[in-house]
Amino acid sequence: MTEVTARIDNPPTTNTAARTLLIASGAAFIAFLDLSVVNIAFPSIARDFPSTPATTLTWIVSGYAVAFAALLTPAGRFADTLGRRKLFLIAMAGxxxxxxxxxLAPSAPWLIAGRLLQGATAALMVPSALGLVLSVTPREKIGAAIGAWSAAGGFAAVVGPAIGxxxxxxxxxxxxxxINIPIAIALIVPGLRIPVPDTRQPGGAMPDPLGTMAIALGLGGLVVGVTEGQEWxxxxxxxxxALIGGTLLILVALLRSTRHHNPAITVRLWRSRPYALATASTFVFGGSMFSWLLAGxxxxxxxxxxSVLESxxxxxxxxxxSMVTATIAGRITSPTTRRWVGxxxxxxxxxxxxxxxxxxxxxxxxxxxAWIPAGLLGGGGVGIVVTVLGTAAASSLPPQEFAAGIGMNLTxxxxxxxxGIAVLAAVFAAHPGDPLGGFHTxxxxxxxxxxxAALLIAIPGRTPATALATQ
Structure with a gap:
């Protein structure tokens, strides 16, 4: 394993850590704001493009997610190679x-293409921003920092529907x-002036380009197959x-990552049992959560x-x-208590x-x-799970693996x-004359x-957080 060295001319102060957390929280806010406002705008977008099938239009949401997922894992390594602050500022501008x-998109295909590019820039932005926070935050305060970061995402979800x-x-x-443009500018300007540790790896190389391309195309193929399978x-x-080719490409990417000296996917992190469990739980819960958030x-x-405002x-x-429970869950320090709360x-x-x-x-x-009680219960559950799993993943990694680990967990x-959104599209396509039945399904x-997801979260992890540091 390449040792990461942090050259710190001026050690991070409490004030620096607070300002860094504020900017990273702003990045979380803008990323989650984009998701929530697009969900609320989706019916209006669909009415503007009536000739485009609904299954294809779901790519406005899932295309963003696919690009985000494909680049999140290598984004952590990009951040370690180029410098987390530098990558964050470039990604925010992008x-x-x-x-x-x-x-400005004139048609649905142009909008979908724009969303793919937007997801790619978000993939570079989020882990580099959170990596900055974790590089200046004491380990005992990581839970609180992630709780605050998650609360920023929760706050975006709170104001997102109203703003949207x-x-x-x-x-x-x-x-x-x-609306993203002025927010991005407001984050770039102070980000230029914050002193943070230099986390670049001396002589570090970029992640395997073939592996990165394979994972991107593989994920895209799988989602295309599930989304369009009912219609095709x-x-x-x-x-x-699409389905078989996507699966094979993902396997190729994983195989290359076990042998490549600069892998696109840092599979070595999965040797940590707590991290592997947190990541698996995140994958499973994400499939349900994204579908629910769009179906609402x-x-x-x-x-x-x-109407739009009533919705x-x-x-x-x-x-x-969700915001309230995320804040509360972020304050839990005991791994056992955190697991059962999850x-x-x-x-x-x-x-x-x-x-x-x-x-x-x-x-x-x-x-x-019905709706308000369900919103309180379900939203509260989402806030807890997202915060618990994010904290568990970060707490199971040594500091030099934060950026890569965060990227893979978010991936x-x-x-x-x-x-999950692809399954939603397939279910709706299977109920063309019964929309209520489709929603119930x-x-x-x-x-x-x-x-x-609950069963996975309940499984205890036993690998010490420092295990990877010696491998």
Whole structure:
């Protein structure tokens, strides 16, 4: 293993750590804001492109997730090679530019292409920003730092529906992308002036380009196959090529990563049992969570006929609950307590999605008797699980592996999310004349995946956090 050396002319102070956390939280805010506002804008986007099939339009969400997932893992190594602050600033500028491209997109294919590029820049931005925080944060305060970072994402989810609803209602859906530009500029300017440790690896090389390309194309192929399989036919040659080819490319990337001296995927980190369990749990839960987050605004629009602002108000309930529980979960320091709280959060989420698959969520709006209680319970569960798994992953790694480890853990969530949205699209395609039945099926599948996530989270990890440092 290459030893990472941090050249620190001026050791990080408490003030530096606080300012770095503030900027990284801003990065989390803008990334999660983009996700929540796009979800609320999705019905409006679909109405503007009526000739584009709904399964294809889901790529506006899943395309972002695929690109995000494909580059998140090597992004950690890019950050270690180029310097975390340098990569963060470049990525933030790229995020602003690609947001502009999305806002100006003349057609659905252009919008999907813009979202793919936007996801790529977000993939470079997020782990480098969080890596900066962890490089200046004492280990005993990592849980609190990740809790604050997660709370920023939760706050974006809180204000996202309201901001998105107001923007769509007043200026149209394109404005939900344009809003990213001033926020990005507001983060770049102070980011230029923050002194942080130089975490570059002397003589470090870039991750394996063939492995990176293989994992990107493999993930894309899998999501294409699952998303379009219902329309193309599950036995159609193009579907089988996408599914089988995607799987083979992912296996090639993994195989190369076990042998390459600068792998695209740092598979060595999986030797840590706590990290491997946290990453596996993140993958499984991400598949359910992303599907649920997109299904919510679609349900309110298609079944209850809510306006954009009404949907925004309804969705805010769960987002507020998520932010509150994320903050509380971030304060838990005991690994055992944290694990069982994570199980509780997964079961809260599972109970919510199971309830939403019943006639309690029928064609007649039931805001106070059904939606708000479900939002409080499910949103609270999401806030707990996301924070618990993020903290568990970071706490199981030595400091020199933070950036790569964070990137891989977030990759797992995005891959699961992309596949979850693909399953959502396939379910809807299988219920062309029964949208309510389609939603109930999506929620039932989400509940089943939630149970699997709870079981994974319950498994104890025993590998010491320092085990990788000696390997």
């Amino acid at each position: 995020f602003a530019l690609t947001s502009l491209l999305c806002g 609803g107001a923007l769509v209602e007043t200026f149209g859906w394109r404005s939900v992308f344009m 036919g599950w036995n159609a040659p193009v579907t089988l090529i 605004p679609l349900f309110l629009d298609a079944i209850w006929q809510y 925004a108000g309804a969705l805010t309930v769960g987002a507020v609950s 199980v509780l959060g997964a079961l809260m989420y599972t109970a919510t999605t199971a309830w939403m698959s019943t006639d309690a969520f029928g064609s007649t709006p039931a805001l106070w008797s 797992a969530r995005q891959v699961g999310g992309a596949l 999506v929620f039932a599948v989400s509940a089943a995946i939630g149970v699997a």
